[in-house]
Amino acid sequence: MTRLFLTALLLLAGSAGRACDICGCFMGITPYDNQSSLSLMHRYRVFNGYQQHGQSPQFFPAGSRPFFPAHPNRTDADFRHAHNGNAGDFEVFRVVELRGKYFLSKRVELNAFVPYAMNSAQTHGQQLNLAGLGDVTVFGGYHLIRQIETAGVQSRLVVGGGVKLPTGAYQRRNALGRRYPTLQQPGTGTTDGFVYATYIGSYRSLGLSVSSSYRRASRNALEESLAPSTTTFANLFYRVALGTNWQVYPSAQFFYEKTRGETFEGRLTGQHAMHNALLGPGLDLYCKNVSLNTSFQLPVYTASTNHPASAGRLVLAVGYSFKQTKYLLH
Numbered sequence: 001m002t003r004l005f006l007t008a009l010l011l012l013a014g015s016a017g018r019a020c021d022i023c024g025c026f027m028g029i030t031p032y033d034n035q036s037s038l039s040l041m042h043r044y045r046v047f048n049g050y051q052q053h054g055q056s057p058q059f060f061p062a063g064s065r066p067f068f069p070a071h072p073n074r075t076d077a078d079f080r081h082a083h084n085g086n087a088g089d090f091e092v093f094r095v096v097e098l099r100g101k102y103f104l105s106k107r108v109e110l111n112a113f114v115p116y117a118m119n120s121a122q123t124h125g126q127q128l129n130l131a132g133l134g135d136v137t138v139f140g141g142y143h144l145i146r147q148i149e150t151a152g153v154q155s156r157l158v159v160g161g162g163v164k165l166p167t168g169a170y171q172r173r174n175a176l177g178r179r180y181p182t183l184q185q186p187g188t189g190t191t192d193g194f195v196y197a198t199y200i201g202s203y204r205s206l207g208l209s210v211s212s213s214y215r216r217a218s219r220n221a222l223e224e225s226l227a228p229s230t231t232t233f234a235n236l237f238y239r240v241a242l243g244t245n246w247q248v249y250p251s252a253q254f255f256y257e258k259t260r261g262e263t264f265e266g267r268l269t270g271q272h273a274m275h276n277a278l279l280g281p282g283l284d285l286y287c288k289n290v291s292l293n294t295s296f297q298l299p300v301y302t303a304s305t306n307h308p309a310s311a312g313r314l315v316l317a318v319g320y321s322f323k324q325t326k327y328l329l330h
Contacts, residue, residue: 035103035289035321035322035323035324036100036101036102036103036321036322036324037099037100037101037319037320037321037322038098038099038100038101038319038320039098039099039100039291039293039317039318039319039320040096040097040098040099040317040318040319041095041096041097041099041293041315041316041317042067042094042095042096042097042315042316042317043093043094043095043097043313043314043315044066044067044092044093044094044313044314044315045092045093045094045312045313046058046059046060046061046064046066046090046091046092046093046311046312046313047090047091047092047307047308047309047310047311048061048064048089048090048091048308048309048311049087049308049309049311050083050085050087050089050306050307050308050309051302051304051305051309052085052304052306053085053087055087055309057299057302057308057309057310057311057312058090058311059298059311059312061088061090061122061311062088063088063090063122063127064090064092064120064122065092065120066092066094066314067094068094068118069092069094069118069120069129069131070129071129072118072129072130072131073129073130073131073132079121079123079126079127079128079174079180080123080126081121081123081181081183081184082123082124083123083306083307083308084123084124086123086124086125088122088124088125089122089123089124089308090120090121090122090308090311091119091120091121091183091307091308092119092120092121093117093119094117094118094119094120095115095116095117095118095134096115096116096118097113097114097115097116097134098113098114098115099111099112099113099114099319100112103324103327104327104328104329105327105328105329106143106146106327107142107143107144107146108140108141108142108143108329109140109141109143109158109160110138110139110140111137111138111139111140111141111162112136112137112138113136113137113138114133114136115133115134115135115136115137115168116131116132116133116134117130117131117132117133117134117168117186117187118130118131119131119183119184119185119186120184121181121183121184128180128181128184130172130180130184130185130186131186132168132169132186132187133167133168133169133186133187134167134168134186134187135164135165135166135167135168135187135188136164136165136167137162137163137164137165138162138163138165139160139161139162139163139194139196140160140161140162141158141159141160141196141198142158142159142160143156143157143158144157144158144159145157145199152203152204153201153202153203154201154202154203155199155200155201155202156198156199156200156201157197157198157199157200158197158198158199158200159195159196159197159198160195160196161193161194161195161196162193162194163191163192163193163194164188164190164191164192164193164194165191166187166188166189166190166191166220167187168185168186168187168188169185169186169187170182170185170186170187170188170189170220171185171189171222172185172186182224182262183272188217188220188224188226189220189221189222189224190217190218190219190220190224190225190226191217191218192215192216192217192218192226193215193216194213194214194215194216195213195214196211196212196213196214197211197212197213198210198211198212199211205238205239205240206236206237206238206239207236207237207238207239208234208235208236208237209233209234209235209237210232210233210234210235211232211233211234212230212231212232212233213230213231213232214228214229214230215228215229215230215231216228219263219265219266223264223265223266224262224263224264225262225263225264225266226259226261226262226263227259227260227261227262227263227268227273228259228260229257229258229259230257230258230259231255231256231257231258232254232255232256233253233254233255233256234253234254234255235251235252235253235254235282236251236252236253237249237250237251237252237282237284238250238251245287245288246285246286246287247285247286248283248284248285248286249282249283249284249285249286250281250282250283251281251282251283251284251295252279252280252281252282253279253280253281253282253295253297254277254278254279254297255277255278255279255297255313256276256277256278257274257275257276258274258275258276259273259274260273261273261274271307272305272307273303273305274303274305274310275301275302275303276299276301276302276303276310277299277300277301277302278297278298278299278300278310278312278313279297279298279300280295280296280297280298280312281295281296282294282295282296283295289320289321289322289323290318290319290320291317291318291319291320291321292317292318293315293316293317293318293319294315294316294317295313295314295315296312296313296314296315297312297313297314298311298312299311299312
């Protein structure tokens with residue numbers, strides 16, 4: 001059976017847990033073992049609909065634009081971040097992210113994510129859009145279990161950790177000097193650490209992967225932070241070989257996230273707590289070393305809050321893997 005390696009890693013939470021999407025972010029299934037790679041990912045996450053008013057979340061609420069905002073840095077001096085039950089309110093977080101992975105040895109990998117954030121919020125018909133470089137993430141992983149040469153049953157366990165750096169702007173203000181809402185800022189101003197573990201098991205063409213992570217954030221210069229957060233991503237996939245060069249992996253994907261929300265000066269504010277579960281299909285295609293990864297998930301459970309509810313997420317990515325003949329570590 002073709003060797004499987006899943007790069008299923010978290011992209012750390014941004015301000016209040018949504019700006020960078022605390023999502024155990026799935027990078028797709030790849031049939032290449034220990035190959036370094038470059039990829040470009042677009043992620044769309046939307047919150048819409050107030051549960052306490054009986055509103056159903058919409059994945060594409062009017063004006064949300066899933067790929068790029070109409071005006072990436074359109075600002076409104078009168079914009080006020082409020083949650084007053086308007087069905088047209090939404091919060092949208094888009095990220096275009098350059099991702100790189102390099103194997104230092106057969107068991108040690110080094111990763112870096114460089115995001116460009118495009119965040120939008122709409123309240124009572126007023127819309128705010130802010131865009132810019134987000135918070136860069138670097139992390140390493142160690143392949144603790146690497147049973148991939150055996151016929152039939154194969155398995156891998158990857159453990160690791162890393163840090164999210166405060167490279168994105170988090171104090172943008174309007175012409176009157178009022179700071180824009182924390183959630184809409186491209187960065188967080190915090191340095192966050194995280195650990196994760198990913199297990200991938202397969203038998204013939206059927207496989208299952210599970211990735212879980214735990215993250216803690218520091219405080220920024222304004223004493224803002226996010227409470228510790230956990231995410232879990234599970235993916236049931238099936239390999240279909242189409243000729244010599246093409247491989248297709250349809251999948252069912254489950255995503256779980258939980259955080260107690262924002263903190264100020266170390267105390268919970270009661271704002272933007274999240275406890276969500278999402279489920280949906282995925283499809284990964286490979287032609288030689290070129291990949292196309294897609295996934296789409298809708299909510300199956302959303303804990304009640306007084307904010308717009310989780311309405312789903314969409315991920316699209318293209319990548320290229322290249323074989324290494326030498327490693328820096330032996």
